[in-house]
Amino acid sequence: AQSVTQLGSHVSVSEGALVLLRCNYSSSVPPYLFWYVQYPNQGLQLLLKYTSAATLVKGINGFEAEFKKSETSFHLTKPSAHMSDAAEYFCAVTRGGGSQGNLIFGKGTKLSVKP
């Protein structure tokens, strides 16, 4: 069965600092992995997704994530945090390796950005 674990329910960084949000996955088949972002009082939006085409995936708003099979990780990074990055971030993995996978979400990491 697939699952994801997000390390740290809250992360706080200063504006301009590196953002690192951690996600580890468990999957018995090659996974498809996603990062979604939720701004206050909104639904989730896709940031980026790993499709097995490239291990380093670039997303919107300057975010990127690297798939590391040996570490079963898919951590999300951004070189320089902006105040507008304050939100909750969710890592997700598909259930099953076939064409019909329901997403399984992690519990989320709330990112705060200090001026």
Next chain:
Amino acid sequence: NAGVTQTPKFRVLKTGQSMTLLCAQDMNHEYMYWYRQDPGMGLRLIHYSVGEGTTAKGEVPDGYNVSRLKKQNFLLGLESAAPSQTSVYFCASRRQGALSTLFFGSGTQLSVL
């Protein structure tokens, strides 16, 4: 583009009351989902549908029912609301394929007193 629209946005119920949440999408997506979001729990799948007239249970289906009579609509029903169903409910939809993007509505805040 409207995308995924949820109604209502807020609702307060008394224990034992019933209600229906409506989700409508205008993207001609095959798959639709209902999630609940609780603090520290992430999103948990309640029910989903892979096409008109079909529904299936997710991780936490107890106390909920769903219907997909039309491709664009997915209804979530609570027959007898309980305080444990106080949550934020999100509808989502996507086209076929494991890599297709999930599009979310803006959520419904439900309180059961």
